[in-house]
Amino acid sequence: MKILIAEDEPVMLMAIEGRLKRDGYEVTSTTDGREALKAIEKNKPDLIITDILMPYTSGLELIGIVKSNTRNSIPIIVLSGLGEEETVMEAFQLGADDFLTKPFNPVELSVRVRRLLKLSKQKK
């Protein structure tokens, strides 16, 4: 299973990446929304984990673009330091499948990733 991460802060990126690799996923890391979109096109990941505040293309824009493309139904988990109600609402309205706030609990991240991958497999 392939997971793409979009996160501009390197310590956080290594934390997410490390956990997912340990869980046995194939991980592609990107550090802004623009880079993420290119990598999504190229690698066709099974799941995306994205930050919100990033250079060039924000996480919310990224969700909008990925979800408006009906051909791909890649599940998206938002992992953000912004936990305000309006941000969470906006992310879900744009089509995000799950929302986690920083600091995140590594075990919880693993569980939510597994659950979403299972759900999207059932849909297919």
Next chain:
Amino acid sequence: MNNTLLQNQRVLIVDDNVINQMVIKHSLIKLGAITDITSDGKEAIVQFEKKQYDLILMNIQMPVMDGYETTQYIRSYFKSEVPIIAMTAFALKGEDEKCFEYGMNGYVSKPFTLESLYNAINLVFNLTQKTCTNPHVLVGNGGVVVDVSMLYDIMANDEEYINTMITIFLDHMPLTINKLDAFYHQSDWENVYMSAHYAKSSLSVIKVAAVFECVFKIENNAKNKVNLHEIPALLVQIKQKFAIVENILKERISFKNKSTMA
């Protein structure tokens, strides 16, 4: 935030302001505490003699007997090491050092959020625990606590990966702090906000409550363009504390390297 931080702990509140008393009491109850309220130092001492407490939250400026005097009394007369947290007015320079001089274990500046109160209590509890049970919580000068336990939750015992993460943290934080400083001087609040938010991300992996708290305030102030005059003092605090964090983490890296070579 762990809302069982003060589960069944007895906390004595010493504050002469009735509204403050209620706010503090409410916050402490949220964290699971059992509280008693007194309105000045003298009352506090009488109450302290009657009952055992796990923590005291002490206002500084009070009638009859102020917070400093009360703390000194508790330390010298009762020979008690009960953790005492001062509630200070942030604006007063040097107040924090004075608190430590008089035997207090920590301080929280007013007005405070539940989060900053929580962080202050957490910090003091980590400090006053003589043998910290978690080997991944490191304590440095001035009570600066660095919690690297999340790295172990993520990478178990992959010390190499963990060391790389710490090294990246040590390389990046000074750059972010410099950016904060530069954007502040340009009054570029949007980028002050973005940089503070960025720093918060690093600090929620390698957890340093004392620095996180300052960064969090800057993030909020810059975002809402309020209390911008507080930012320079917060930046000074961040720099001072980060210097201690650097020492703790560098020491840890060299220690781990030595122990793996042995």
